[in-house]
Amino acid sequence: MITFPDAFKKFKSRLELNEKEQTNASKRQKEVRDHLDKAFQIDRSFLTGSYARWTKSKPLKDVDIFFVLGKSEAHYRDKHPEQILSAFHRALADQYGENAVKKQSRSVGVNFGVVVDTEDNTDYRVVSVDAVPALVNGGDYEIPDNVTGKWMGTNPEIHAKKAVEAHQAYGNEWKGLVRMVKYWNQNSRHGEKPIKPSFLIEVMAMQCLHGGWGGSHDRELQAFFATLRDRIHEDWPDPAGLGSPVSDRMDGAMIVRAQNVLDQANRDIATAINLARSGKNIEALKAWRSFFGPKFPLS
Ligand SMILES: Nc1ncnc2c1ncn2[C@@H]1O[C@H](COP(=O)(O)OP(=O)(O)OP(=O)(O)O)[C@@H](O)[C@H]1O
């Protein structure tokens, strides 16, 4: 039988990017760029967001790609964000078809029609990407935000630096743990994700996973879920101090629902830990698997 440390180790590595996935992501980045180049002056593009920070969960959905617009597109900055998002949408729908392309509040999603199997595997392929139009603003970027109707400041380098600092302060286990909690958040048994956006989990983890790595995943998860429950109602600003609060999508009703789901999560964790403590190891592994989803190993 697999030991608990090994089960968590295996789970962690299953949520890690592998080479094949990175090759596929780069291929998609180039392909989308080639399409957008026909309609826009694009200076450069890069894979970013949780994908680039190593905090993306599986399956690989909504991988963020920034498309940095050149001088000829600077006029969009004086227009409502809707304009550039609609223009990106048009250009991408021409290539991929209306059904595969979705205009979102800060990006345009492109779905590649990849099937996700019951074990959450995709044969190492990226399911979808979010194409984000971006303008350079000094050392930062501005991206369209159709919810506020304004361009929003952001800085992926600062987010990446903060994630690395948190990771190192936490015995290099921080990113693995963030991926696990994001995987829990998207477990289909919740229906809707209880915490939105999932970047909020990472932002909370930057402040809440302190005091160093204690040595065991179960206890660290127990402590983090307790804090998530206690502090999900708070305001969580952009760690780079540029964008809108990361918690601004959590309205009153969503907070109450998240608190209830997190209460249940805390009970589930206590049950799994107690099962293991009383020697019921197979039951404990099953409890963790049902808690997280199919990527948690039973053997
Ligand atoms: N409110 C915000 N202010 C500033 N920057 C933000 C804000 N929300 C998101 N970002 C930046 O945009 C990136 C992409 O946002 P997104 O919501 O896709 O998060 P993510 O970290 O990539 O998580 P996921 O794994 O769900 O894709 C974030 O990683 C972060 O760098």
Ligand SMILES: [Mg+2]
């Ligand atoms: Mg993302």
